[in-house]
Amino acid sequence: MDSIVLTAVKTTFSRLLAGKSRPVTETTVDSERAARLRNRVVDDLVADGTIVSARVEAAMRTVPRHLFAPEASLEEAYHPYNAVFTKTDEHGATVSSVSAPQIQAMMLEQAGIAPGMRVLEIGSGGCNAALIAELVGGSGEVTTVDIDPEVTARATRLLAATGYARVRVVRADAENGVPAHAPYDRILVTVGAWDVPAAWTAQLAEDGRLVVPLRMRGLTRSVAFERTGDHLTSTSALVCGFVPMQGAGAHQEQLLLVNGTNAIALRFDDGLPADPGLLDNAVRTPRAEAWTGVTVGRQEPFDTLQTHLATVLPGFCVMAVDPDLDTGPVTPANKWFSLATVDGDGFAYVTTRRTPDDASVEFGVHALGPGGPALAEAVAGQVRAWDRERRGGPGPRVSVHPAHTPDDRLPGGRVVDKKHSRVVLSWPPQD
Structure with a gap:
């Protein structure tokens, strides 16, 4: 029928x-x-x-x-x-x-x-x-x-x-x-x-x-x-x-292919880093790892972690890995969308691993580059800060102002400059 x-x-x-x-x-x-x-x-x-x-x-x-x-x-x-x-x-x-x-x-x-x-x-x-x-x-x-x-x-x-x-x-x-x-x-x-x-x-x-x-x-x-x-x-x-x-x-993201592999692409929404060439040797260094101790249940939303990292990490971007070309320098939990950041000659991304009871996953950070260990720990610290201060709370307030608005007329927060507007993400005060 x-x-x-x-x-x-x-x-x-x-x-x-x-x-x-x-x-x-x-x-x-x-x-x-x-x-x-x-x-x-x-x-x-x-x-x-x-x-x-x-x-x-x-x-x-x-x-x-x-x-x-x-x-x-x-x-x-x-x-x-x-x-x-x-x-x-x-x-x-x-x-x-x-x-x-x-x-x-x-x-x-x-x-x-x-x-x-x-x-x-x-x-x-x-x-x-x-x-x-x-x-x-x-x-x-x-x-x-x-x-x-x-x-x-x-x-x-x-x-x-x-x-x-x-x-x-x-x-x-x-x-x-x-x-x-x-x-x-x-x-x-x-x-x-x-x-x-x-x-x-x-x-x-x-x-x-x-x-x-x-x-x-x-x-x-x-x-x-x-x-x-x-x-x-x-x-x-x-x-x-x-x-x-x-x-x-229409607005296209800009892709930065990490030198030494065609598999790793860093996607930037608001322009590439000032000197992308600094990353040329990042994948030739040992990968640093920092596990946060912060866990979430399988069905628990963590969208405020995404916006928290986007507002506090100056080099915030999204990492994508071609599974057909990946040679192993990175092992993200999600190959198509991993929260990432670039800091000078290194980059880091957030990943997860299952907890022993398999009921939740723990957030961790992998970093590559000469300063990998310090960068991994810095990003892990921001994941812990989200867990302490913003988890379970409201996300940031978003305001849109004309592009000509001077800084002193904007609310405090992360300013994202666009063609027609200045977008501000402002987090509420913490108790």
């Missing part, structure tokens, strides 16, 4: 997109089975605390997500924590997707959308715009914008086919927002952003809210900002991942 249902779904959508099908409400798609899967996803997200409001819950139960992801099976479309990739570039990298239900619900909860609001979505796909349309109701307005004509054409077709033709679809580079329909009570960015253009703040209502997956020192957080005059201040920041922004807002 399942294969027949999936064939019917694909056949229906082929005809629909070709303009030869009856309206979706009259199709023979197995809507009852899709509804069961959709309700199960929502039940899971309510149970894990992602969905906390009745309005977001109702919207998630209403919008037929699978109709916005015809490439996927019903099971794939309704997996709570997986996105559906809808377009790749010539290199196979994903450039457009339908975000995972968990991410959609999380950002909608951060946004706090109410009936009658005017909302701008940056990054189109259709499904999230339909969810926003449910939340604003008939008296509200939804505008969704994307730079890719294929994406906007697809969103237009699918929104019309599912009964959300009132959503306004605009093709433009979102670096300048969509001024024609501003101001907006809410702006939701559903692509990974490295910066916050001035237009987004300017087009936000004075008491409005911006929710954006913002990349700061290589770490991405979905940050909910409220506007205060010319700057933004965060109310929440949650771990997430998104396909990167295209167009004028």
Whole structure:
């Protein structure tokens, strides 16, 4: 029966997109089975605390997500924590997707959308715009914008086919927002952003809210900002991942391949070290190790450790190791994403090992370079400082200020300078 249902779904959508099908409400798609899967996803997200409001819950139960992801099976479309990739570039990298239900619900909860609001979505796909349309109701307005004509054409077709033709679809580079329909009570960015253009703040209502997956020192957080005059201040920041922004807002990380091996790449979000050549002999020195005694359970989050190290280590970066080329000078627990730092002629990264009872893992630091032992111990000391002072507490407050803002008008904290803005991460005082 399942294969027949999936064939019917694909056949229906082929005809629909070709303009030869009856309206979706009259199709023979197995809507009852899709509804069961959709309700199960929502039940899971309510149970894990992602969905906390009745309005977001109702919207998630209403919008037929699978109709916005015809490439996927019903099971794939309704997996709570997986996105559906809808377009790749010539290199196979994903450039457009339908975000995972968990991410959609999380950002909608951060946004706090109410009936009658005017909302701008940056990054189109259709499904999230339909969810926003449910939340604003008939008296509200939804505008969704994307730079890719294929994406906007697809969103237009699918929104019309599912009964959300009132959503306004605009093709433009979102670096300048969509001024024609501003101001907006809410702006939701559903692509990974490295910066916050001035237009987004300017087009936000004075008491409005911006929710954006913002990349700061290589770490991405979905940050909910409220506007205060010319700057933004965060109310929440949650771990997430998104396909990167295209167009004028695109920003590429810079890679430093460690000399002596093609396997180790250090990824810098805000520029390479002043003299990368100092690392040329780092891998020719013995590896130093420092174990911290700090442990975490297998399911325990430690995202504040990431942001702590990003704010206290001047040379913070992310290390990635090609498993096909790795010759063994480094042995990270995660070959694709390890917290790291460069200090002069050496570099260090954070790793883990299982505890004897196998119930948790212990953080440790490996370092290479002439000063490896001292560097390993210095980074290990910062892991211990996180354990003492910040573990289990709130993450840093994030504020975004215009790029011309002088230092004496910024709050204290780690300043990350970008093209359009100065982003400040400020930790709350410790008890």
